[in-house]
Amino acid sequence: MLKKLLFWVITGTVLVVIVAPLAWIYLTAFKSQSDIFAPDLSRFVFFKPTLGNFQALFGNYPFWGNLLNTFIVSIGGTIITMFASLLAAYSFARWNTGGGDILFMTVSTRMFPMAVAAIPHFVFFKTLGLLDTHLGLMLLYVFFNISFATFLLYGFFNEVPKEVEQAAMIDGYGRMEVFRKIVFPLIGPGLAVTSVFCLIWMWNEFFFAFLFTRSDARTVNVLLSSFWGGLQVQYGLMTAGAAITILPTLIAAWFMQRYIIRGLTFGAVKG
């Protein structure tokens, strides 16, 4: 009995620590300015809810436009990433192409300091006129997610037995047909998981968006960071925007429980 109580005390404490900050976003989003800065514990939860922050956000700032930018860039980036990494991962998994070296090179793209990868890209994009465009940001995101996507899919392909393919080839299927008709359907779940991860990563990315977009392609994270002003921080607007922006990621975290750990460890852990 005591043991059970202790279990729930610890579990409860951990959950409060985890959930409270997230709940704080949603509470603050509905508070008026005076409630936000009230040094009064009871007003943490008991306050008069207002939609003022949301109205100000939608009325005075291009919030939906920026959210749409985030959306476009994430979707487009994910499609390109999936295309390139799907093919490459198949090649790595089936023939061990490059003996693991190319695979390591792919993974190592994540190790390069973004701050400095940004300089050459900036100069390069300026020449091509890709600054502040959806396509430019998309390509950068593709580059930064391709390592992860390739590696994750590599794990999924490894699970498709070679014998299935060989059997199909004996039946007279060509390589392309084997890929399209046999392998592709088998790694359906892997594709779904990898795509969702790419989507979320691109959705959350900030640094490149901050450097490479100004207005036309500005993503919602950049807008939110701009509420962190020099003199004062507009917490109401910030939390209202954040409340909407993080919603898809929270939903994904909830429904993808089973796959998240597997994805984040590149399939090394069967969650």
Added chain:
Amino acid sequence: MPSNSPPVTGRWPEGEGRKATVWETLTSERYFRWTLLVPLLVLLAIFMLYPLVYSIYFSFHDWGMQGAPVFSGLRNYRQLVNDREFLIAFRRTLEVLFICIAVEIGLGLGLALLWNRDFKGQNVVRGLALLPLLVAPLILSLLWNFILDFNFGALNLVFQAIGIGKVNLWRPDIALFTICAMTIWQWLPFSTFVLLAGLKSLPRDVFEAARVDGASRFYTFRRLTLPMLTPLIMIIVLLRSMWLIRLFDPLFGTTRGGVNTELLDWITYRTSFVMFDIGYGSAMAIASWAFTMALCLVMFRQLMNAMAPKT
């Protein structure tokens, strides 16, 4: 070339002596593996090789984004090894790496052991515990800046109410730990759930045997559980090191590299994009890239072994 590499399988629709088309050559058994890599290699060449070569080039030059770069030999690197600020940022990054990984694994293991059983509402508990993992780090850093504020931050108001008194969490001597705590808060679910998955996959009979033999719980943990979890702990260390060295977003909404929290990526960013010293910034980048590669190359082997298909 194409004519003497007929596809091993596949159908030849018409004629034996006909030359294979480009498409047939590309999808032939011999070249298909490389054909599949083309999109990836093109992307890597443009977005990885080019910036790398570019950065190496500029690390040997002086350039302020205007005019022509001036060759300066090894001067940037010589400056780097004597730059106190850079070395301190480097040491701080290692500190963050060590603290975060140690706490995440310690607490994660504790929680994993705690939750490795069937209990009422376990799916809800697990679902809630995973939530922080996928939230944008930038948004979290803005949020923490708000919650941890000295004057009206929720945490300090709670501290005051329960009699601890307000704590300035952005004081220069503890701000770095605050950054660590923010990072740990987001990533604790990761190590917890990796280890939980590991615990669930342990063979039951071994533990039965140990129990029958009268092994104490501590002994079982040290001699059985821990060794079996070692590969997973290594995976956590590798992946977390890789991600922690590149820690940037949590600083953006909070200290912006002030109050003794400047980390490796921030000083690189500041040198290149605030002070516009591209040459020196590139040297910093190359140095930190080389360090990361060396660290990860060793650990990557382990990950590959852990991932290799088990037969």
